[in-house]
Amino acid sequence: MKYSETLKELFAGITLNAEDLLLLEAFQIKYLPARVPKKEFSALLRANPVIHRYLISKYTPIEDFISTILKENKPINNKSTIEKYCQELLWEIADLIVYNKYPEIYDAKVEFAWDFREITSVISLEGKVVIDAGAGTGKLAFQAAQIAVTVFAIEPVTSLRRFIRDKANKENVKNLYAMDGFLDSIPLPDNSADVLMTSNAIGWNLEDELKEIERVLKPNACAIHLLRNSDPKAENPLHNILISPDWKYTCTQYNDNNGLKIKYYKIRT
Ligand SMILES: C[S@@+](CC[C@H](N)C(=O)[O-])C[C@H]1O[C@@H](n2cnc3c(N)ncnc32)[C@H](O)[C@@H]1O
The missing domain is CATH 3.40.50.150 (Vaccinia Virus protein VP39)
Structure with a gap:
């Protein structure tokens, strides 16, 4: 089972938005290269330049990883595909977001x-x-x-x-x-x-x-x-x-x- 499926079951009912990535702390951004699906992450970064800039300003070493995956993955124009990829990416790292956004939901698990x-x-x-x-x-x-x-x-x-x-x-x-x-x-x-x-x-x-x-x-x-x-x-x-x-x-x-x-x-x- 993909980790995003496990997290969807665990945290059913919560909503995740691309802007939630602005809650991540530097050490969590450091974990992203090992956690994110690259095609989906590239789509999210292209659609959200502010988030792209935030992640690099908060944890500069991630810049190399981001440049590489943007080179490897072509831009996508279809809006619903972009939204689908963004949700897939967010659920893959939902645990990181939940710690910042919904501590009481984590606590109740x-x-x-x-x-x-x-x-x-x-x-x-x-x-x-x-x-x-x-x-x-x-x-x-x-x-x-x-x-x-x-x-x-x-x-x-x-x-x-x-x-x-x-x-x-x-x-x-x-x-x-x-x-x-x-x-x-x-x-x-x-x-x-x-x-x-x-x-x-x-x-x-x-x-x-x-x-x-x-x-x-x-x-x-x-x-x-x-x-x-x-x-x-x-x-x-x-x-x-x-x-x-x-x-x-x-x-x-x-x-x-x-x-x-x-x-x-x-x-x-
Ligand atoms: C799965 S949660 C477990 C939390 C708690 N111990 C529990 O059982 O409910 C993992 C926790 O480790 C924290 N964490 C992440 N990286 C860490 C690190 N390098 N050192 C210590 N804690 C870390 C996370 O922020 C998160 O709160």
Whole structure:
């Protein structure tokens, strides 16, 4: 199944417009070459010169990729074909847009929910400093904040950090801090956390992320990565690296109503 079909099922009912690309942050624009269908992206850029200029001004290195695909794909004149291509392109990257445009819709998705015992069965959070990296709307972070001393929710998308802060204010959660950062660049000192957890967030730059995780964890601290696999037949490219002698993660998995769920965990030595 094409990824756009999966995203259409997941986010049925939302509308996407070409202007939504103006919400993308630089690091999301960096992901586009690996994500966009080229013919459709070319059509959208030709039809929307402001978006073309915005993407380059926000993340200049994408200019080479854009020039190449514009050379490779001829202009299209038929309006309905252009509109069809634009929608196809937007749905292919709908997850990126949803984070910026509809954080509350993302937050409501049960498909991404976890039984929090997947974390607490590995390690108690009482008295602990916990990091939720790639926190999204803070699904795990809010649960951790009920038990831990301090929780840092590291999340690069501005509107998602805003969502976490607003929810923390509304719910009077005082020990949860939303911070800008990436899994391979966590804005916290060495040896500062007892637990680092991720949910559907690891793997943008895996080896560097794993090194960064070891850096921020105290000795004997714990790293836990939860992954949802919507297509159990698809290969999990992270698996062999995580369980390798270099990283020594243990893997467990189970099925729930929303498909296969996989957990990797380790104690830092
Ligand atoms: C599938 S969502 C998961 C969000 C949340 N952990 C959850 O389970 O609901 C992936 C999240 O990772 C964030 N993200 C993207 N690139 C990242 C990176 N390099 N480092 C950390 N987080 C990243 C996205 O902005 C998004 O919030």
